[in-house]
Amino acid sequence: MGDEADFELRLKEVADKVTVALDQLxxxxxxxxxxxxRAMRxxxxxxxxxxxxxxxxxxxxMFEAPEKTLLRTAAALECIHTYSLVHDDLPCMDNDDFRRGQPTVHKAFNEATAVLAGDGLLTLAFKILASSETHEDPAVRVMLIERLADAAGARGMVGGQMIDMLEEDSPRDLNTITRMQRLKTGALISYATEAAGIIGRARELERNALAGxxxxxxLAYQIADDLLDATGDETAVGKPLRTDEIAGKANFVTLLGVDGARQRVRLLAAQAKEHLAIFRNKADILLQSVDFVLDRTR
Structure with a gap:
C-alpha cells in the first residue's frame, strides 16, 4: 500500500510540474x-x-538527465497529446461534450476556435523543442523534433486516428485494432521514453529496452482504457463512457471480452517489466507505472 501511495503522490507531483510549465508556456x-x-489554456x-x-x-x-530539458520536452509532448484530444472531440470526429471533467473546447467556445486551439498547441510543441532553452545542443533539439513529428504524424498518432475513422463502417479484426492503437495511442508513449533516452544519451541496448x-x-494502456470505457464509472473518469459500444465500434473488449482483455493486459504488463530488468532498481517508478495500468483494469 505504501508503494501505491508513493506512486500516486509522484504522479501528482509530475502532473503539477507539467501544469505549471504549460501555464508559463x-x-x-x-x-x-x-x-x-483562453481556449488553448x-x-x-x-x-x-x-x-x-x-x-x-x-x-x-534514470539517466540523470537535466530536469529543465526533460520538463520542457514533456510540456511539448503534452501539447501534442492535448491538441489531439481537442480535435478528436470535434463533431466531425468523436463528437464528445466532456473531457477531463469539463466541457470540451468546441462546447466551451465554438467549433472553429477548437480547431484553431488544436493547431496552436500543435505548433507550440515544436517551438518549445526548437528553443535553446530546451537543450544547448542543436543536434539534440533536431532529433527531438524529428522523432516527435514521426510519432505525431501520418505514420504515428494521426495515422492511427485515420485508421479508426476508415474502419467505422467495416468489420475490425484484432490485428487492425492492434495496429491502430499502436499508432494512435502507443506512438506518443513510445516517444516519451525515446526522448528521455535521447536527452540522457542512453546506450543502444538501453534504448532498445525502453522501446520494448x-x-x-x-498497448496495455489502451486495452486498460477500453476496459475502463466498458466497465468504469463516468463520474469518476470525467468523460463519457461506452462510446465505442454506442457507436457500434469494435475494440479490444468487444473482440476479446472483458476477461480476455484483462488477460492480455497482464501478459503485456509482464513483458513490459521484463524489458526493464537491465535497469535494476533504477526502474522502480516505471515498474510501479505498469502496476498502475493493471489497476485500471480491475
Missing part, C-alpha cells in the same frame, strides 16, 4: 487572439494524469 493574451489563448491546463510526460520525466531521471517497454505498455 501558454500565457493569457489580450487583443484579437485572447479567445484563442482551457484544454492544456485541465486536470489530467499527464502519463506521457510522467514516462518521459521518470525515464530521464513502451511498446508493450502503450
Amino acid at each position: 501558454i500565457p493569457p493574451a489580450s487583443g484579437p487572439e485572447a479567445d484563442l489563448m 482551457h484544454a492544456a491546463l485541465a486536470n489530467g494524469k499527464r502519463m506521457r510526460p510522467f514516462f518521459l520525466l521518470e525515464t530521464g531521471a 517497454f513502451s511498446n508493450d505498455l502503450g
Whole structure:
C-alpha cells in the first residue's frame, strides 16, 4: 500500500510540474487572439494524469538527465497529446461534450476556435523543442523534433486516428485494432521514453529496452482504457463512457471480452517489466507505472 501511495503522490507531483510549465508556456493574451489563448489554456491546463510526460520525466531521471530539458520536452509532448484530444472531440470526429471533467473546447467556445486551439498547441510543441532553452545542443533539439513529428504524424498518432475513422463502417479484426492503437495511442508513449533516452544519451541496448517497454505498455494502456470505457464509472473518469459500444465500434473488449482483455493486459504488463530488468532498481517508478495500468483494469 505504501508503494501505491508513493506512486500516486509522484504522479501528482509530475502532473503539477507539467501544469505549471504549460501555464508559463501558454500565457493569457489580450487583443484579437485572447479567445484563442483562453481556449488553448482551457484544454492544456485541465486536470489530467499527464502519463506521457510522467514516462518521459521518470525515464530521464534514470539517466540523470537535466530536469529543465526533460520538463520542457514533456510540456511539448503534452501539447501534442492535448491538441489531439481537442480535435478528436470535434463533431466531425468523436463528437464528445466532456473531457477531463469539463466541457470540451468546441462546447466551451465554438467549433472553429477548437480547431484553431488544436493547431496552436500543435505548433507550440515544436517551438518549445526548437528553443535553446530546451537543450544547448542543436543536434539534440533536431532529433527531438524529428522523432516527435514521426510519432505525431501520418505514420504515428494521426495515422492511427485515420485508421479508426476508415474502419467505422467495416468489420475490425484484432490485428487492425492492434495496429491502430499502436499508432494512435502507443506512438506518443513510445516517444516519451525515446526522448528521455535521447536527452540522457542512453546506450543502444538501453534504448532498445525502453522501446520494448513502451511498446508493450502503450498497448496495455489502451486495452486498460477500453476496459475502463466498458466497465468504469463516468463520474469518476470525467468523460463519457461506452462510446465505442454506442457507436457500434469494435475494440479490444468487444473482440476479446472483458476477461480476455484483462488477460492480455497482464501478459503485456509482464513483458513490459521484463524489458526493464537491465535497469535494476533504477526502474522502480516505471515498474510501479505498469502496476498502475493493471489497476485500471480491475
